[in-house]
Amino acid sequence: MSLLDYLKRSNKKSSAAVAKERLQIILAHEHAANNKTPDYLPTLQRELLEVVRKYAKIDVDDVKVTLGREGDCEIIELNISLPEQK
Amino acid sequence: MKEIRLSKVIVVTSGKGGVGKTTTSASVATGLAMLGHKTVVIDFDVGLRNLDLIMGCERRVVYDFVNVINEEASLKQALIKDKAHDQLFILPASQTRDKDAFTKEGVGRVMNELRDSFDYIVCDSPAGIEKGAIMALYYADEALVVTNPEVSSVRDSDRILGILAAKSKRAEDGVEPIKEHLVITRYAPARVESGEMLSLEDIQELLGINLIGVIPESESVLQASNAGVPVIRDDTSISGQAYQDLIARFLGEEKPMRFLDVEKRGILKRIFGA
Numbered sequence: 001m002s003l004l005d006y007l008k009r010s011n012k013k014s015s016a017a018v019a020k021e022r023l024q025i026i027l028a029h030e031h032a033a034n035n036k037t038p039d040y041l042p043t044l045q046r047e048l049l050e051v052v053r054k055y056a057k058i059d060v061d062d063v064k065v066t067l068g069r070e071g072d073c074e075i076i077e078l079n080i081s082l083p084e085q086k
Numbered sequence: 087m088k089e090i091r092l093s094k095v096i097v098v099t100s101g102k103g104g105v106g107k108t109t110t111s112a113s114v115a116t117g118l119a120m121l122g123h124k125t126v127v128i129d130f131d132v133g134l135r136n137l138d139l140i141m142g143c144e145r146r147v148v149y150d151f152v153n154v155i156n157e158e159a160s161l162k163q164a165l166i167k168d169k170a171h172d173q174l175f176i177l178p179a180s181q182t183r184d185k186d187a188f189t190k191e192g193v194g195r196v197m198n199e200l201r202d203s204f205d206y207i208v209c210d211s212p213a214g215i216e217k218g219a220i221m222a223l224y225y226a227d228e229a230l231v232v233t234n235p236e237v238s239s240v241r242d243s244d245r246i247l248g249i250l251a252a253k254s255k256r257a258e259d260g261v262e263p264i265k266e267h268l269v270i271t272r273y274a275p276a277r278v279e280s281g282e283m284l285s286l287e288d289i290q291e292l293l294g295i296n297l298i299g300v301i302p303e304s305e306s307v308l309q310a311s312n313a314g315v316p317v318i319r320d321d322t323s324i325s326g327q328a329y330q331d332l333i334a335r336f337l338g339e340e341k342p343m344r345f346l347d348v349e350k351r352g353i354l355k356r357i358f359g360a
Contacts, residue, residue, distance in 0.1 A: 014281025019237050020288045027244050027292060034248060 041065055048078065056082050093201040096208050097226035097264075099250075101242030103213030105234045106271035109307060111210035112140040113318035113326075114230065117333035119174035120318070123205040126165065129179035130222035131212035132187060138178045141168065142314025152180035155192035161199055170319070175204075185218040197225045215249060224255050228265040231295065234272045235284040240292055243268075247293065267298035269332065274303045276348045286346075299332030301325050302345045 045065045052058055064079040098111040108129075115127035128151060129137035138144040143166045149159035154177070161177075168174035180187065200207050211222035223229065229250055233243040250264050251257055257264075270286050277283035290297050301307075306323030310316060318333075320326040324345045331341045 016278070016281050016284050016288065019284055020292070023237055023240055023284075023292050026241060030241075030244070 041067065048080070052080055058083060093204055094206055094227045095197065095201075095225050096206060096228045096230060097211055097223040098208060098230045098232060099211040099219065099223055099246050100232040100239070101213065101215060101219075101246040102234075102239045105232050105239050106269075106301070106307075107213070107232050108137050108140050108210055109311065109317065110230060110232050110269055110271065110301075110329075111137060111208050112316040113329040114333065114336075115206070115208040116141075116168070116171065116174060116316040117318045117329055118206050118208075118336075119168070119171040121333065121337070122173060124173045124203070125206040125208065126175040126177055126200055126204045127208040127210060128177040128222075129210050130188075130218050131210065132179050132183055132185045132218055133181065134212065135179040135181045137210050138166075138176065139314060140311055141176050141316065143168070143176055143178075144314070147178045150178045150180040151196070152183045152187040154196055155187060155189070161196065185212075185216065185221075188217055188221040190221070190224065193221050194225065215245065219246075220249070220253060223250055223264075224253070226250075226254060226264050227256075228267065230267050230269050230298070231293070232269045232271055233289060233293070235270060235274075235278070235286075235289060237284075240284065240289060243293055247295065266295045267336070268293060268295045269299050269301065270297065271301040272303045273300050273346075275346050279348050286343075297343075298335050299328060300343050300346065301328045301332075 045063055048065070049058070049060060049063045052063065058081070062081040062083075064077075066077045066079075068075045068077055096114070098107050098114065100107050108131075111127055115125045118125045127137065127141070129135055130151075131137070132152065135147075135150075138147055146166050149164035151164070153159040154161055154164045165175040165177055168176065197207065209222045209226065212218040223246075231243050231246060231250075233239050247266060250266060254264055256262065268290060270289055273286065274283055278285045286297060286300055302324050304323060304325040306320055307317050307325050310320055310323070310326075317323055317326045318329040328345055331344060334341050
């Protein structure tokens with residue numbers, strides 16, 4: 001790299017640095033898309049809500065379905081808050 | 087009792103086209119054979135046969151891989167023995183059929199037969215992520231992921247790594263995953279130093295796999311393909327030497343990466359540029 005090149009470039013980021021940054025973002029995005037939550041989760045949540053509603057008065061927000069991961073195991077966590085007994 | 091060989095299937099893959107898969111396949115297979123390992127290199131690019139040209143045996147192709155899968159020819163009839171190394175054989179792709187000729191069963195049967203008589207089976211994958219590429223990697227034990235220091239090549243290599251981890255036989259069987267190695271080709275240290283090319287550290291960090299070789303950009307690669315002699319046979323070429331180092335590392339030797347230094351220039355050139 002010549003001194004002139006250096007002076008010309010010194011105030012802006014190198015194109016390789018830009019390339020790396022763009023790749024870091026797109027690869028992270030694509031990895032996340034590949035590990036996305038299965039598409040049956042919203043349906044599962046709705047159906048669970050319907051079943052529980054037969055027995056207790058609950059709101060949409062009272063059923064929570066989340067997907068987690070522990071090592072090699074995928075874990076579906078169901079959290080249903082029942083109304084307080086009167 | 088039959089002697090059991092511990093043969094290894096190596097896929098040379100990249101996702102993107104034109105990054106040096108066939109050049110790498112030809113040099114890796116030749117390099118292994120030069121060290122006395124009985125090796126076969128298979129062209130999986132049905133319809134776009136090219137490995138035969140790079141290996142310099144295009145005029146000796148009679149039968150091809152698809153003929154063997156369809157049992158129209160025996161392996162013995164289809165394998166072409168390399169002129170320079172008697173431990174090296176080439177199984178060419180079909181130029182007329184299409185990739186639907188590949189079935190897991192058909193390719194698996196040929197692989198098993200090859201495993202009986204070869205130490206290394208090098209699979210030269212076509213570009214893309216379609217059937218030909220999937221078949222080339224399906225039976226692999228190890229993978230050489232060929233990547234250029236360029237954004238689209240790095241992204242496609244990342245995609246291929248995902249496929250190696252999900253769609254190979256090893257993944258389906260739930261056994262030890264394919265061992266992945268990074269091969270960076272067309273590397274230009276001077277351009278890396280001036281900040282206009284991704285460095286090998288950048289690429290390793292992005293892809294997260296072990297680097298096994300850096301092949302510098304060199305005129306000798308084109309000259310080798312012009313002549314039909316794998317570049318690894320050119321001892322005077324830095325690319326050839328870099329492939330020889332790669333083979334040594336593949337076989338377990340410790341070797342530092344070479345040809346990464348920028349040529350020193352005079353003081354005037356340094357100030358005013360070339």
